Amino acid sequence: MKSTLLNMVLSLGIITIVAAGLLSWTFTITEEPIAQAKAQKQQDAIGQVLPGIAFNNDPGAEAVRIAVGTDSLTVFPALQDGALAGLAVESHDYNGFSGLITVMYGFNAQGDITGYAVMQHAETPGLGSKMGEWFCGQGHSIIGLNPKTANLTVSKDGGDVDAITAATITSRAFLRALGLANQAFDQYNAQQ
Numbered sequence: 001m002k003s004t005l006l007n008m009v010l011s012l013g014i015i016t017i018v019a020a021g022l023l024s025w026t027f028t029i030t031e032e033p034i035a036q037a038k039a040q041k042q043q044d045a046i047g048q049v050l051p052g053i054a055f056n057n058d059p060g061a062e063a064v065r066i067a068v069g070t071d072s073l074t075v076f077p078a079l080q081d082g083a084l085a086g087l088a089v090e091s092h093d094y095n096g097f098s099g100l101i102t103v104m105y106g107f108n109a110q111g112d113i114t115g116y117a118v119m120q121h122a123e124t125p126g127l128g129s130k131m132g133e134w135f136c137g138q139g140h141s142i143i144g145l146n147p148k149t150a151n152l153t154v155s156k157d158g159g160d161v162d163a164i165t166a167a168t169i170t171s172r173a174f175l176r177a178l179g180l181a182n183q184a185f186d187q188y189n190a191q192q
Contacts, residue, residue, distance in 0.1 A: 041119070042104075046076050046088045049106030049115035053086040055079055066184040066191075073184040084109050087188060090119065091181035096173040098122040101131070103174060105181040112146045113178075128170030135161070135174065147182040 039060065046059050059076035066075050076088040086109060092102045101121040106114040118132045135142045140162040142152060153159030154171050163171035 045104045045117040045119060048117045049088050049104050050078050050086045051115055053078055053108060053114060055085045056081065059088060066187045068180050068183045068187060071180065073180060075184050075188050086114060087185055089181035089184045091177040093173040093177040096121060096123055097128050097167065097169040098124065101173050101177060103177050105178055107185050111148060111185060112144055113142050115143060123170050128164065128167040130164050130167065131170055131174050134164045147178065152178055
């Protein structure tokens with residue numbers, strides 16, 4: 001082909017249309033598997049954050065959105081014969097060291113923390129990324145604590161929780177997300 005403006009525009013146009021078609025096709029065939037993987041990750045997290053709590057419903061199917069201040073969180077009620085046995089709450093904080101962190105927290109019917117699962121983060125590997133293990137470790141575990149009776153802020157701020165070494169910003173974000181989850185727990189109970 002001769003190198004003319006018309007030929008260049010036609011070539012670029014054809015390439016653009018083919019690329020857009022391929023991207024659209026790729027999105028279409030991957031959309032459902034990605035949604036299934038996300039749902040499975042959520043189901044696995046619910047089981048992880050509610051260990052030892054017997055329930056006979058599907059918390060994922062009974063999820064509700066709870067307004068907490070200007071935000072809204074997803075709450076997954078674990079029921080045993082219609083009575084609340086525990087609650088999994090997916091919470092978040094936008095002010096981690098690298099931005100958004102999303103964590104699912106579990107509470108028993110009395111409001112004690114039964115577990116947590118980090119769902120999403122972009123924190124520094126080896127530092128902030130340790131939040132997945134840190135807050136259930138020896139000497140700085142939040143498991144078994146009740147946010148109504150424990151001061152769940154970092155010790156640098158006068159709280160009862162040791163921050164992750166060299167990752168205080170991430171620790172604060174993790175605990176703020178926990179505070180939001182506790183508020184959602186209270187809101188859910190008030191609505192029942």
